[in-house]
Amino acid sequence: MDVLRYRWNGSELVDISGAPMIPLYVADSFLLRAGQVAGFARHLDRFATSATTQGLVRPVDTFLDAVTVTLPKTGVYFPRIDLTExxxxxxxxxxxxxxxxxxxxxxxTCDPRTEPALKGPDIPALTELRKLAQAQGADDAVIVDAQGRVIDGSTTCLLWFDGDTAVIPPAEAIRVDSVTVALVSELLKAEGTSLTERWATPQDLSNREIYALNALHGVRAVTQWREGPLVALNPTRFAALRESYESQFENISEA
Structure with missing residues (x-):
């Protein structure tokens, strides 16, 4: 399948597939499967809020309505909505x-982000960071702060378990406000699982269950950390987490 690219002209989306790439101010992406997305309204809200933060003064509602209508209702896609510079x-x-x-x-080995709270501007730098991790035989890179504490992944967010308590990095670990983390956190709380925020270095996570969360893959179990901590696996909990997250997919026309 070809990649299609559309630009909003103020009244409709016009096909500009093949046009030169333009640096981003904001981007938002999500898994679209048979016309369903997990947290679709949240993705649109995050995009609108980020666009305002970046100085866009005109509303994006009509654009986002056109996006909803244009997105395919069959097949499996990973669409992205952008605000260019x-x-x-x-x-x-x-x-x-x-x-x-x-x-x-x-x-x-470094944190290349210049706009850590916004998704979009740092995508090229984070892509390069991920490529360096892939050269080590990994799938994603984990960004740590100057004290060596976990902040985020180059394309994922991390959640781990300390016993039966789920843990994520604290709010002061500045990162993109993840829709997937928000959804999973709410599901865990609804099921009675304790959730807390805590700093941790990679070594602090030795023999912990670690999960990588993002809008493309949903919940993935970390099976190895190259030159890092040994990780534990809990197939039962992993299956339950994935099943709960799958329940969040809904028709985009009803989101």
């Missing part, structure tokens, strides 16, 4: 890559 609003309709349930991590 020229102020243009765009939609990419991209076939989804292979979806995976497991992931191997490696610790990044």
């Amino acid at each position: 020229r102020g243009e609003l765009e939609l990419w309709v991209r076939p989804a890559p292979a979806l995976k349930e497991h992931i191997v991590l490696a610790t990044a």
Whole structure:
């Protein structure tokens, strides 16, 4: 399947597939499967909020309505909505890559982010960081702060378990406000699981269950951390987490 790219002209989305790439101010992407997305309204809200933060003064509601209508209702896709540095609003309709349930991590040697709370501007730098991790035989890089504490992944967020308590990095670990983390956190709380925020270095996570969360793959179990901590696996809990997350997919027309 071809990648399609549309640009909003103020009244409709126009096909500009093949046009030159433009640096981003904001981007948001999600897994679209048979016309369903997990947390679709949250993705649109995050995009609108980020666009306002980046200085866009005109509303994006009509653009987002057009996006909802244009997105395919069959097949599996990984669309992205963009605000470019020229102020243009765009939609990419991209076939989804292979979806995976497991992931191997490696610790990044640097933090290249310049806008850590926004998704979009740092995508090229984070892509390069991920490529360095892949050169080590990993799937994703884990960004740590100056004290060596876990902040985020280059394309994923991390959640781990300390006994029966789920843990995520604290709010002061500045990162993109993940829709997937929000959904999983709410599901865990609804099921009676304690959830807390806590700093941790990779070594603090030795023999812990670690999960990588993002909008493409949902919940993945970390099976290895290259030159990092040994990880524990809990197939029963992993299956339950994935099943709970799958329940969040809903028709985009009803989101």
